[in-house]
Amino acid sequence: MHILITGGAGLLGSRLAKALLKRNTLADAQGVQQTISRITLLDVVAAHGFNDPRIQTITGDISDPEVVRAAVTPDTQSIFHLAAIVSGEAEANFDLGMRINLDATRLILERARHNRNCPRVVFTSSVAAFGGILPAQVLDSTPTTPQSSYGAQKVMGELLISDYSRKQFIDGRALRMPTVCVRPGAPNKAASSFASGIIREPLNGTVSVCPVAPGTALWLISPGKAIANLIHGHEIGSLLGASRALNLPGLSTTVGEMAQSLERVGGAAAAQRIRWQIDPAIERIVNSWPGDFLTTRANAMGFTRDASFDAIVQEYISEELKAGGK
Amino acid sequence: MHILITGGAGLLGSRLAKALLKRNTLADAQGVQQTISRITLLDVVAAHGFNDPRIQTITGDISDPEVVRAAVTPDTQSIFHLAAIVSGEAEANFDLGMRINLDATRLILERARHNRNCPRVVFTSSVAAFGGILPAQVLDSTPTTPQSSYGAQKVMGELLISDYSRKQFIDGRALRMPTVCVRPGAPNKAASSFASGIIREPLNGTVSVCPVAPGTALWLISPGKAIANLIHGHEIGSLLGASRALNLPGLSTTVGEMAQSLERVGGAAAAQRIRWQIDPAIERIVNSWPGDFLTTRANAMGFTRDASFDAIVQEYISEELKAGGK
Structure with a gap:
């Protein structure tokens, strides 16, 4: 069983790889559990932190056909296509977003089609x-x-996933992920980057600017649940219905409630490290996203969500702070 | 005022050109009526039947960047992008459909963006x-x-039209056209080709095979109303709402009712020239399309529909048969 993870050096990609290594099996195209022999981590920067002979890393641009050819091989039975130009950057650099979010997705799907082995493809779409x-x-x-x-680029990706699946070129699933929070590490160019920043930075003793109003509602999922749902999305037999796109469960909370969780779980001093200062460009994008969903279809399929935002903050403290993560 | 019509040699393209020549003015980017100085008809085959100095024809492949560069010039203020690989052919030849329906649409939008004059773009989407x-x-x-x-390719085109409009690269409108019927001329590779064939061929004295059951519902518009709505879609100030895609009004009728109209308007002998013989491949595609709409938004914007299918058959007889059309 050979698995490809694009965006394999990112938060979700590397965590997913670790979870798969630990799990050691994954469903093949027929739904039969197979031992994982190789996981290829493809990213524009080198994936690190792995010391396992099953891990292969490819560093390259996923919009380069040669890179994709090297990564999607005839024995690639599963593809987790997580690589993307995030929301804030795709808005600022339209051409880059089109090239990575649309063109590279097509390259990967075309290569999978070319191999004629109908791999399972899990594509991360978005709220x-x-x-x-x-x-x-x-x-x-x-x-x-x-x-x-x-x-727009994510929805075009969903349409490709659905049509390539209908044509039996692949067996695809497009999962609309809630905003993943609390992300460890540094801020990124996602418009939602603050959602992790306003928890992570204060817990690490530094100030964080919140660029949206306290009443702003967000649809959130912890990194742990996100990984569990990505694997679940791969393992389920099929996504019934006219589209392979699916809204995933999450937790609806406002930014103000997130600050209250931070105070409850992390202390008053931490909560006071949030500075409220509206950034109209970020607020416009974030306010265009829905803050609450009724995910009847995904719930019935067994996808899960976090218990509370307090639990998400607690998970970050336990897994990242106490484990010496950044 | 320079207007580009892609698919300019087709039924809708050439009729649209004739209607625009007669009209002689069209709204510019600011909504001001301007005299039409040039209409460029771009198609893979030469447009003919025009004897007007305002008509320029370009014969070429719209997925060729050089062809698009020649057609979308800095003074192109309006684009009617009608060219497409039709449904049956796009299903049979996936790569050709992607190249023309998606890649060529992107080329045209990119060229319009490059010219920085925010042209009005009317894109024909579909039921x-x-x-x-x-x-x-x-x-x-x-x-x-x-x-x-x-x-799928048409919806990806809608997403491009909406996002390019949101970014103010263009001022786009994606009109979801009902099935156009009765088309003069020869059958084409659209899965809906029979909808015209079962009226046109019997009225011309030849037999036509109907590949779907009499109960199959269709959403129809006459060529005349289709042209009127394309021009109306260009002229209205804006398409309000979160998407530039719009369901157009049409007439909901079943294939059996169409045969009855043919008998009423064209006579019993004509109606007996329909042979009923199911083609599963065509039936599968046609049955996936909706046969009825409630087009509240388009109705409020002033788009119109035909009075009855009898009137559509009568229009075909008056305009095509009696005028010596084929």
């Missing part, structure tokens, strides 16, 4: 698929109306 | 944007779930 005037809760039947280039 | 399990009437809020490669 940014939705936007504009939305119902209080986004339903499985709510139409996708992205209000960012990132969101 | 094939919808599929799977649908409500009895498709609403403006029904999500797009295409069940054909043509439909």
